[in-house]
Amino acid sequence: MxxxxxxxxxxxxxxxxxGPVHGPAGGDAHAHDHAHDHPHGVRRWLMATNHxxxxxxYLWFSLAMFMLGGVLALLIRVxxxxxxxxxxxPEVYNQFVxxxxxxxxxxxxxxxxxxxxxxxxxxxxxxxxxxxxxxxNFSFWLLPPAAILLSASFFSAGGATAxxxxxxPPLSTQMGIGMDMAIxxxxxxxxxSIMGAINIITTILNMRAPGMTLMKMPMFCWTWLITAYLLxxxxxxxxxxxxxxxxxxxxxxxxxxxxxxxxxxxxxxxFWFFGHPEVYIMILPAFGIISEIIPTFSRKPLFGxxxxxxxxxxxxxxxxxxxxxxxxxxxxxxxxxxxxxxATMLIxxxxxxxxxxxxxxxxxxxxxxxxxxxxxVGFIWxxxxxGFSGLILAVSPIDIQVHDTYYVVAHFHYVLVAxxxxxxxxxxxxxxxxxxxxxxxETRGKLHFWSSLLWVNVTFFPMHFLGLAxxxxxxxxxPAQFTDFNMLVSVSAxxxxxxxxxxxxxxxxPAIRGGRKATAHVWEGAQGLEWTVPSPAPFHxxxxxxxVK
Amino acid sequence: MQQExxxxxxxxxxxxxxxxxxALLCGLSLLAALPFAVVGGAWVVLVYAVVEMAVAAAVFLHxxxxxxxxxxxxxxxSGLLIKSIDGGTARQVLLEPxxxxxxPPANARALxxxxxxxxxxxxxxxxxxxxxxxxxxxxxxxxxxRSLVAR
Numbered sequence: 001m002x003x004x005x006x007x008x009x010x011x012x013x014x015x016x017x018x019g020p021v022h023g024p025a026g027g028d029a030h031a032h033d034h035a036h037d038h039p040h041g042v043r044r045w046l047m048a049t050n051h052x053x054x055x056x057x058y059l060w061f062s063l064a065m066f067m068l069g070g071v072l073a074l075l076i077r078v079x080x081x082x083x084x085x086x087x088x089x090p091e092v093y094n095q096f097v098x099x100x101x102x103x104x105x106x107x108x109x110x111x112x113x114x115x116x117x118x119x120x121x122x123x124x125x126x127x128x129x130x131x132x133x134x135x136x137n138f139s140f141w142l143l144p145p146a147a148i149l150l151s152a153s154f155f156s157a158g159g160a161t162a163x164x165x166x167x168x169p170p171l172s173t174q175m176g177i178g179m180d181m182a183i184x185x186x187x188x189x190x191x192x193s194i195m196g197a198i199n200i201i202t203t204i205l206n207m208r209a210p211g212m213t214l215m216k217m218p219m220f221c222w223t224w225l226i227t228a229y230l231l232x233x234x235x236x237x238x239x240x241x242x243x244x245x246x247x248x249x250x251x252x253x254x255x256x257x258x259x260x261x262x263x264x265x266x267x268x269x270x271f272w273f274f275g276h277p278e279v280y281i282m283i284l285p286a287f288g289i290i291s292e293i294i295p296t297f298s299r300k301p302l303f304g305x306x307x308x309x310x311x312x313x314x315x316x317x318x319x320x321x322x323x324x325x326x327x328x329x330x331x332x333x334x335x336x337x338x339x340x341x342x343a344t345m346l347i348x349x350x351x352x353x354x355x356x357x358x359x360x361x362x363x364x365x366x367x368x369x370x371x372x373x374x375x376x377v378g379f380i381w382x383x384x385x386x387g388f389s390g391l392i393l394a395v396s397p398i399d400i401q402v403h404d405t406y407y408v409v410a411h412f413h414y415v416l417v418a419x420x421x422x423x424x425x426x427x428x429x430x431x432x433x434x435x436x437x438x439x440x441x442e443t444r445g446k447l448h449f450w451s452s453l454l455w456v457n458v459t460f461f462p463m464h465f466l467g468l469a470x471x472x473x474x475x476x477x478x479p480a481q482f483t484d485f486n487m488l489v490s491v492s493a494x495x496x497x498x499x500x501x502x503x504x505x506x507x508x509x510p511a512i513r514g515g516r517k518a519t520a521h522v523w524e525g526a527q528g529l530e531w532t533v534p535s536p537a538p539f540h541x542x543x544x545x546x547x548v549k
Numbered sequence: 550m551q552q553e554x555x556x557x558x559x560x561x562x563x564x565x566x567x568x569x570x571x572a573l574l575c576g577l578s579l580l581a582a583l584p585f586a587v588v589g590g591a592w593v594v595l596v597y598a599v600v601e602m603a604v605a606a607a608v609f610l611h612x613x614x615x616x617x618x619x620x621x622x623x624x625x626x627s628g629l630l631i632k633s634i635d636g637g638t639a640r641q642v643l644l645e646p647x648x649x650x651x652x653p654p655a656n657a658r659a660l661x662x663x664x665x666x667x668x669x670x671x672x673x674x675x676x677x678x679x680x681x682x683x684x685x686x687x688x689x690x691x692x693x694x695r696s697l698v699a700r
Contacts, residue, residue, distance in 0.1 A: 194601055198605050202609070206562045207559060235597075237585070244593050
């Protein structure tokens with residue numbers, strides 16, 4: 001007779017689409033929560049090594065950054081409410097635009113998904129924690145100093161960087177110390193992302209419960225695994241670009257200085273080689289969240305699981321060969337334009353596979369429209385609008401016409417706000433009962449959804465028209481002909497912002513403080529190991545290794 | 550009759566697969582960085598890629614070194630044999646069952662203490678507290694059963 005005891009914990013009945021699991025009933029196995037075993041107070045958070053605590057820290061940090069980025073967005077909209085300069089000078093306006101982009105990309109969206117990864121990946125693969133718990137702590141605690149550096153740059157001589165989030169030279173080589181602060185902040189956030197990616201890869205690949213083969217993994221884990229590989233591949237590219245910029249600024253090099261024999265367009269190539277995969281870094285985990293929610297509320301397995309995995313991989317691979325579609329106006333041979341145009345269009349194929357698979361999953365399912373499902377369905381609709389406008393922008397002659405206009409602003413906000421942010425909200429409503437142990441208020445959740453859906457469309461859809469009519473981005477002023485749409489957009493942006501304040505005050509905080517108790521298996525149609533542990537998930541989970549059959 | 554316990558980390562990948570995962574990581578990163586260095590003169594990108602891969606290698610090595618760590622306990626007619634593999638170092642102790650005292654972990658971080666005639670071995674570092682307690686209880690029960698049979 002022999003017994004085998006594996007180090008990564010333990011638990012119960014699961015049946016994720018391809019693979020049931022067996023084990024003791026979830027709730028009982030975790031009756032002993034070890035609540036007394038871990039540090040309390042400030043030390044709990046400062047020295048946190050538990051994946052749930054670190055996930056929570058990431059999510060709070062992200063929320064704070066969303067608030068900061070949101071305030072900057074509203075300052076932009078205040079100035080654009082009317083033509084002429086009302087509140088700020090153009091150089092300050094450009095600081096708002098730049099910092100809004102940097103804060104939202106590096107401070108809000110990316111950390112939000114890392115927060116989801118920290119919370120959910122160990123729970124979904126049946127691991128007790130992330131592979132490198134201390135490095136996980138370090139990854140998180142690098143972020144607040146970076147955020148402080150970024151925010152404090154507003155108060156430096158010359159103010160914050162105003163070169164746009166892409167930090168193009170020669171603008172970026174001429175800025176004040178705020179630019180250096182931004183460079184250091186991005187470096188720090190990049191280092192944090194790399195460590196996070198290494199942790200996620202190791203956890204997913206090596207700490208899966210016995211029996212959970214790669215093709216039995218939840219889609220959220222798959223999308224994060226691929227995202228982590230993308231991060232590892234492109235973060236050195238960004239680091240290289242901004243380091244060269246730093247040396248151009250202070251150490252006499254001329255990488256991007258035409259007068260010294262350098263090439264500013266080279267920066268754009270390097271930046272967008274990072275920047276385009278970065279777009280997928282911000283959307284692939286969103287695809288993963290949506291792929292978890294749609295089957296749950298359709299009460300059907302995900303349609304075409306394998307094709308979803310391959311589509312995710314294809315999108316990631318294609319993301320490396322399309323970067324120059326951001327640079328059609330810099331001048332490139334027709335052959336180059338055609339290559340990048342068709343390569344970009346090709347991305348519509350795997351993306352279409354995903355959208356059709358989600359729809360096919362819902363087809364003839366027993367649908368119910370609880371708040372997470374509303375967000376997921378809303379995501380499919382609005383993200384598809386963003387995807388289609390991306391396809392239009394891929395067409396080189398069109399792109400050359402609307403380059404740097406509000407059409408582009410409309411496109412990427414449909415992808416990042418209506419796409420990534422909607423998926424983040426969907427994920428919050430879906431998994432928050434597992435995090436807090438309490439059900440959120442369904443009526444308030446739905447109100448949050450419908451209000452956000454309305455205002456996100458009223459805010460960003462008219463920007464297509466503004467762009468097509470020729471309104472350029474990154475200007476504090478505009479001709480009077482654009483006034484009506486800009487007024488509408490500004491009012492709507494404020495309504496969208498107020499809706500998110502409502503979300504924090506009337507959904508998030510009450511859901512943390514109390515409410516109806518959540519069961520272990522929160523959603524009737526949910527499948528997966530995370531639903532086998534009690535709600536809230538105990539500090540230590542899977543103390544008995546689950547086995548996936 | 551032989552009773553055995555194996556306590557080990559859960560590793561979903563074989564060392565070979567783990568090396569392949571790392572190689573893929575290196576391949577991707579270098580594939581991205583090399584053209585910039587060779588064609589574009591942006592050698593700084595390559596420097597960062599190499600540094601990143603070195604960090605990843607160090608972290609993975611640290612992980613892989615202990616990936617196969619395990620403790621094997623066998624209660625046989627000749628005694629209680631405890632084998633432990635820790636970062637490639639193997640240790641083995643043979644105890645006489647009739648003298649063995651098993652102390653379950655006193656708290657979440659404590660290990661199971663197995664001692665006999667002045668020799669003490671702490672086991673269970675690769676598994677959770679619950680698993681350690683379970684092994685301690687099973688080991689105790691088996692040892693008691695054997696001593697009763699012996700009497």
